[in-house]
Amino acid sequence: MAPRKAALCLAAAFVALGCAAALRHPTAADAQAVAARYPGTTAVDLERGRTLYVRRCAGCHTVPLPSVHTPAEWPEVLGEMAGRSRLTAQERADIERFLVALSAAGTGAAAPAP
Ligand code: HEC
8 A cells, every 4th residue: 555545544544533432432321311212222232333333334424423413313314324334224223222312312422522
């Protein structure tokens, strides 16, 4: 790989990591908050959704914070993006639950947004 291209890749990796680090991890309280909508949800389920979100949705753009959409809007946004990421139905459901939970909490950032 040409040095210039390698440097660009490295820069891209730092950007992706930076965004992932700013996205906070879900808690038991988040799981409880969406239990009415998604019965039986645990913090582990939400963490799986977070991992998938960072892994599958950061290919074309940095991952937006969950707070950029309301819980009601996220399923529709995912309807458009799931095809782009070629998500399975299970992956889509996990990511949706994570985004709805953190959006409902009114946040998603571990620290104040830059
Ligand atoms: C193949 C490339 C690609 C992948 C993968 C992808 N996106 Fe996107 N996304 C785009 C493009 C291009 C836009 C610019 C606006 C548009 O075309 O809708 C966008 C815009 C967005 C927006 C802003 C627009 C809005 O409706 O708020 C959100 C949020 C979003 N993507 C979420 C996601 C999520 C969640 C995933 C993972 C399931 C994902 N994206 C995966 C290409 C992609």
